[in-house]
Amino acid sequence: MSTVAVLIDRLYREYLEVVDDIPSQAPISGTITDVATAVVIDDTLTPEEAARLAIGSIVEIGSELMMGLAYDGTNRTLSNLQRGFMGTAAADHTAGDMLRIAPNFPRVLLFDALADSIDSLTDLWTTATGEAIAYQDNLYLLDDPTAIEITSAWVIGTSGAWSQVQARLEPEMPIYTDGIPISTNVTPGAGSRLSVTYRKRLTRPTAEADTLAALGVDTSWIPIVLLGAAAGLMAGRELSRETTEYLTQLLEAQIPGTELGRRASVATTFMRVQAVLIDRAVRQLAVQHRPRTVMRSPW
Numbered sequence: 001m002s003t004v005a006v007l008i009d010r011l012y013r014e015y016l017e018v019v020d021d022i023p024s025q026a027p028i029s030g031t032i033t034d035v036a037t038a039v040v041i042d043d044t045l046t047p048e049e050a051a052r053l054a055i056g057s058i059v060e061i062g063s064e065l066m067m068g069l070a071y072d073g074t075n076r077t078l079s080n081l082q083r084g085f086m087g088t089a090a091a092d093h094t095a096g097d098m099l100r101i102a103p104n105f106p107r108v109l110l111f112d113a114l115a116d117s118i119d120s121l122t123d124l125w126t127t128a129t130g131e132a133i134a135y136q137d138n139l140y141l142l143d144d145p146t147a148i149e150i151t152s153a154w155v156i157g158t159s160g161a162w163s164q165v166q167a168r169l170e171p172e173m174p175i176y177t178d179g180i181p182i183s184t185n186v187t188p189g190a191g192s193r194l195s196v197t198y199r200k201r202l203t204r205p206t207a208e209a210d211t212l213a214a215l216g217v218d219t220s221w222i223p224i225v226l227l228g229a230a231a232g233l234m235a236g237r238e239l240s241r242e243t244t245e246y247l248t249q250l251l252e253a254q255i256p257g258t259e260l261g262r263r264a265s266v267a268t269t270f271m272r273v274q275a276v277l278i279d280r281a282v283r284q285l286a287v288q289h290r291p292r293t294v295m296r297s298p299w
Contacts, residue, residue: 002219005208007226008110015230016105018246024049024101028061029076034090038079039068041099045076049101053078058085060100061093063107063208105233115205117228118217123282124224125199126216127151127289132196133179134188141179142169146200146216151289153196155186167196199289220284223254224277231270239266 017023029042039061045053053059053071059078060066065088069080078099084090088108125148132140153167170181182196202216212219239247247266251258255273 002212002222003208004111004114004205004210004212004215007114007212007222007229008107008208010222011110011114011226011229011233012105014250015226015247016110016233018243023103024052025098027096028093028099029095031092031094034083034092037081037083038077039081039093039099041076041078042095043076045073052101057102060103060106061097062091063111064088064091064093065106065108109233110229111205111208113229113232114225116232117225118202118215119204120228121202121221121224121278123278124218124221124285125201126218127197128200128216129195129197132182132194134192134194135175135181136188138184138187139170139173139175140167140182140184140188140194141175142182142196142198143179144198144200145180146203147180147198148201149199150182151197151199153182153184153194155184155188155192155194162195165194167194169198218281221277221281224274224281227270227274227277231267231274234270235265235267237266 024045026041026043026045029040032039050071050073053068054073056067056069058065059068064083065085067082067085068078069082071078086106086108088106128144128147130142130144132142135141147169150167150169153165154162155165156162166185167182170183173181173183175181182194184194188194200216203214205215212222217225248258251269251273255276258269258273
């Protein structure tokens with residue numbers, strides 16, 4: 001199952017750590033708690049890597065950044081750790097977890113970039129089915145702030161029979177309670193229930209374990225999300241010739257003829273390719289979900 005963590009790994013692999021851009025890393029040899037101030041590295045570092053740690057360096061394990069102020073090369077121990085550096089969350093880590101030395105792209109930044117990329121896809125949407133709560137008169141309340149349009153609605157009364165009704169969201173209606181108001185062409189009776197199918201915005205992720213399905217992100221949109229995140233992370237960066245050639249091949253596989261030239265910024269090229277892919281996705285949504293016909297009514 002695709003998760004945000006999987007997207008982060010793909011972002012590293014496909015866009016950010018290609019050719020010679022992979023940072024130095026080594027596994028840790030044992031478990032450390034979220035308050036430990038030392039960690040043992042389960043591998044021999046090069047003299048250059050050890051020198052970087054000896055004078056103090058930012059390291060990363062999982063999504064946590066730490067500042068290490070002392071390194072014992074004989075025992076391969078990084079100590080005087082400042083945990084939860086740069087606003088990251090201190091956490092427990094287990095043997096075999098990778099310690100990355102001075103990462104160019106901390107994992108927490110990739111999470112934020114992916115979350116922003118998903119948040120920005122306002123032209124894309126997903127569908128959901130839920131039950132609204134009867135409120136008053138011809139109003140129900142739907143407990144989903146991401147809802148943008150009702151596509152079908154069915155009400156069940158005391159007789160137990162379902163009947164289709166007309167319904168629409170009323171997001172501007174000043175009802176001071178949880179939920180988005182839904183107006184219908186029927187008055188809720190005692191015990192009546194309204195089942196609605198609706199379109200909704202994509203949901204911003206809050207954890208790496210969040211699945212794309214729960215966020216409303218179709219797996220075919222993964223390249224769109226990755227491009228948006230990569231554009232934000234690589235804006236203004238100078239690329240080596242090898243990296244430029246690799247990324248050009250990657251982009252050309254998605255949009256033939258795309259070239260990551262020296263004159264155009266990386267972010268600009270990524271956003272241009274993303275715009276083309278978004279347009280394709282929007283047209284595909286239009287084919288899969290025909291616009292509903294809204295009939296004139298007095299309500």
